[in-house]
Amino acid sequence: MKEIGIGLLGFGTVGAGVVETLQRNGDLIARRIGVKLALRKIADLELERDRGVKIDRSILTTDARAVVADPKIDIVIELIGGVGIARELVTKALQSGKPVVTANKKLLAEYGKELFALADERNVELGFEASVGGGIPCIRALREGLVANQISAICGILNGTCNYILTKMEQEGRVFDDVLKEAQAAGYAEAEPSLDIDGHDTAHKAAVLAALAYGSNVPMKDVFVEGIRGLAQEDISYAAELGYRIKLLAVIKNENGAVGVRVHPALIRHQHLLAQVSGVFNALLVSGDIVGDTLYYGRGAGRLPTASAVVSDVAEIAERLAAGGHYSRPNLAAQNGSLRLAPIEQASTRSYLRLNVIDKPGVLAKISHVLGKHQISIASMMQKEERRGEQVPVIFLTHEAGEQNCQAALAEIDALDVVKSKTVRLRIADFG
């Protein structure tokens, strides 16, 4: 059986998962694809730490560049992360005509344009199944399974840390800071959690998905990002009372030929499948003009699930290399001309508004007057009984309204003397 040489750059958590996967299921994979995946080199700066896998020390090296250049290495796996040395090594590998498999969403989101162009130029593959949705084969689904479809929308829960925090807050009625600390102690959140909880990781993934769906690069600056930091427990419980769950959602939507790419917390009706995605799980709802709605669900991160995705890319490339065909598929070529992006100002959504008002006659009239003036109509309203004259929360769910109208109305509302603190606004996800 033909052997294909694999070089692994980055022997961290996922790297060790890849090694474990190849060791445990290497024979099975070889029988399935008709090619043996031979792990020939592993590069990392730190070679002493125990990764929980047995490894022949002779394949270990600190020289990642030498691995890329090694003629016995046919496919390079990049699991270093970040956009420094990882970018250099991926570029080198592609330049020398070697296919690359990466889980690095940040690299793809920020430098995907140049890397995919380079891959196209050299007719090599740049596999990135592991960059979005961990073990869920969603890149493959979008790229191959739905190849016959114009993609109208993708809505995804793409960050396990955020979903874990939101699920805990909802199920246990606890506050954000408390759950975040627990998640950090349990290893579900980083000591520096900003990448996750401020939505940047989800935004990187959204940019990768949008580029794939529309065949055109999406600059990170054009992705609207709002995270879950400081989300109030009371909004989670009011949402629940109204039949909704709050999730950090990536929304990629084609509206009249302009594509909006947004990340923000969103209320989702609890009957909807996406609302059922709990804990560290991820899911993507992908809508195509031919297939309709499809959904993909699984573990969005972790040592082995991510390794499952990495190895699936390696296996597919190895099969092709063994079969002798050249790679000719353009990576980002679906769009005829350049992609028109819709900024958040063009978005139109339903909203959840929580106002903190003085409970006295005429307050509701003032607020509804402002909303009406900005063409925002109220779908439902909830106010709990409190002692007259005190501050009370009032919840509005609005019908669909333009982003700019909404922002203008909120600025006006927050300036009213009866409104005692900044109004909380969360978007409501509507699925068709």
Added chain:
Amino acid sequence: MKEIGIGLLGFGTVGAGVVETLQRNGDLIARRIGVKLALRKIADLELERDRGVKIDRSILTTDARAVVADPKIDIVIELIGGVGIARELVTKALQSGKPVVTANKKLLAEYGKELFALADERNVELGFEASVGGGIPCIRALREGLVANQISAICGILNGTCNYILTKMEQEGRVFDDVLKEAQAAGYAEAEPSLDIDGHDTAHKAAVLAALAYGSNVPMKDVFVEGIRGLAQEDISYAAELGYRIKLLAVIKNENGAVGVRVHPALIRHQHLLAQVSGVFNALLVSGDIVGDTLYYGRGAGRLPTASAVVSDVAEIAERLAAGGHYSRPNLAAQNGSLRLAPIEQASTRSYLRLNVIDKPGVLAKISHVLGKHQISIASMMQKEERRGEQVPVIFLTHEAGEQNCQAALAEIDALDVVKSKTVRLRIADFG
């Protein structure tokens, strides 16, 4: 741009969907894959009927064999169905080294062994994404996305007709025959509904999935099949009261190296994602040793969703043909040696039992004695208050118990003088 010639055999509902998809999105697909899919021939015995798509009549023919033999046809799409002429034509195409794409689960379930062997021998692809799960790219997920995994279980809702009927029965409290008649009138069920409601269609799909997951043919005779014909409304409502929904489920499970392939109605806890799959939608839960649980959801049938899957296979094959590589992946080769199948008698499940008993002292004692004798322990019991001395339904949910114990206990229970009709037994699906 390179063109790949497509020949379509069978111009029915899905065939017309394929034509519509290629017409609507052909340019987009070409930009995505770098190859133009050129539909050069359509064969059908009936050429006059309006299929709702405009077509150049010169590509229509009644001679399917000539399409297969035509040197301008590079890929053959078989949408005739059945195992007669379809089998002959698929065989001919593969023999002549032409890749085939089919949606024909019956053909694959019954003749997959010889067809896949032939495809392997000639190094051509036999694409079958559309054979299971309609537009859901689940074959691709299993075959490529989860290639690094030993598959421990697949549980699927794979028949839209059955799921539509069950959903209607549950949501509207109506009886089976009534809903079936409505489904037939609406075109969701065939005039001769047995293939769907007796579980055979699901069984064909289960056999295809099992063959793919374990790389070995699964004879249809080894698939246990129980359909939903005559399922009582009261069992659906009792199940709902106990927190379950009833779905027709395909279960493929690797238990200690022996694989059970079964189709039967099953109670699923209503919080579980599979329980949320309503109407004509399908979903598959696939568990792998590396990735954990993954789920795939979408429209399981219909003109366009199925076409989406057909065209995805055609596109992938066209890409490879254009790239010039030969096809070398063994189709059914994962299993080292032959697959050991576990007959239903080796299964072990929880059960829902509805007994129809005379309400008099000592009845419960008799029944629980029989269950205990056969090592079946009771997890919960429900009996509604009725007038003393009348027939009453008593519901038991059991803990996990062997199939043979269960059958022996039921035979004994049904022979008791206090039991007034055959006990209804439904299996309960346990996920991990």
